Structure formats: C-alpha cells, structure tokens
Amino acid sequence: MKLQWKSVSPEQERRNSLLHGYRSLIERDVSRTDRTNKFYEGPENPGLGLLNDILLTYCMYHFDLGYVQGMSDLLSPILFVVQNEVDAFWCFCGFMELVHGNFEESQETMKRQLGQLLLLLRVLDQPLCDFLDSQDSGSLCFCFRWLLIWFKREFPFPDILRLWEVGQEG
Numbered sequence: 814m815k816l817q818w819k820s821v822s823p824e825q826e827r828r829n830s831l832l833h834g835y836r837s838l839i840e841r842d843v844s845r846t847d848r849t850n851k852f853y854e855g856p857e858n859p860g861l862g863l864l865n866d867i868l869l870t871y872c873m874y875h876f877d878l879g880y881v882q883g884m885s886d887l888l889s890p891i892l893f894v895v896q897n898e899v900d901a902f903w904c905f906c907g908f909m910e911l912v913h914g915n916f917e918e919s920q921e922t923m924k925r926q927l928g929q930l931l932l933l934l935r936v937l938d939q940p941l942c943d944f945l946d947s948q949d950s951g952s953l954c955f956c957f958r959w960l961l962i963w964f965k966r967e968f969p970f971p972d973i974l975r976l977w978e979v980g981q982e983g
Contacts, residue, residue, distance in 0.1 A: 842884075846864060868884060883958075927954075
C-alpha cells in the first residue's frame with residue numbers, strides 16, 4: 814500500500830486533488846504533532862517521517878475516509894509505543910476501526926457521543942447542565958475535541974499512554 818502513494822508522480826498528484834489534499838493536510842498536521850516529545854522533536858526527526866508515511870498509507874488503505882485532522886494525534890501514541898512502521902500501521906488500522914465514526918463527514922457518531930455525554934451530565938450534575946445552558950454551552954460543543962481524539966491534547970503524553978491502556982483493558 815505504501816508503494817501506491819510513493820509511486821505517484823508529481824504530475825499524477827496534480828491531477829488527483831483528493832490525494833494532493835490529503836498529503837498537504839497530513840504534512841501540516843504532522844509538523845505540529847507532539848513536537849515537545851523527544852520521539853518527534855527536531856526538523857528532520859525520523860518519527861515525523863514515520864507519522865507521515867503511516868498516515869499516507871492509511872489514506873490508501875481507507876481512501877473513502879482518507880485523512881481528517883486529528884488522526885495524527887491518535888497515531889502518535891501508538892507509534893511511540895510500538896516504534897515500528899508496519900506494526901504501528903496495523904495497530905492504527907485496528908484503532909481506527911473502533912473510532913472511524915468520529916471522523917466521518919456526517920458527524921453522526923460525534924453527535925451521538927455528545928448526546929450521551931449530555932444525558933450522563935444531566936443524571937450526575939443537573940446544576941452544571943443548567944449553568945451550561947445559561948451560558949449557551951448546553952450542546953457541549955467544547956467537548957467535541959475531547960471525544961474526537963480521546964482526550965489526547967487534554968493530558969500530558971505519559972498520562973495519555975496510561976489512560977488509553979486502561980481504557981482498552983476495560
């Protein structure tokens with residue numbers, strides 16, 4: 814699969830706006846992903862190249878979904894732990910099978926998750942829900958990123974590794 818995107822000539826890519834768009838978005842996101850982590854810091858870091866290559870390969874594997882902003886955040890901890898391109902790719906594919914709905918254009922999965930979170934909040938803390946409603950935040954849009962990328966940007970990297978591991982064991 815990697816050979817599919819590696820063998821695309823610049824001329825072919827110019828005629829394939831979807832692939833060109835995926836590549837541009839991946840390059841931009843990878844350049845900003847976990848840059849304070851030693852595994853990814855520095856301009857010519859091999860970890861960044863692996864992130865880029867795995868995400869482009871995933872685009873070929875699941876072209877209809879392609880690449881959506883935030884996927885690099887989900888791949889980064891997997892690659893950090895596995896530190897092998899092929900194994901990280903297949904682990905990422907397995908993880909994306911669980912969460913691909915978060916990245917679908919319709920956003921139905923995200924809407925459902927936000928609705929479930931709101932129901933849970935109403936049961937556990939109705940005064941908080943009332944306050945959020947009074948602040949025009951009752952839709953919980955501020956929680957979108959939390960759910961989309963599994964709190965990846967809300968906690969320090971070592972805590973995310975622990976949180977995701979515990980979450981997968983349950």
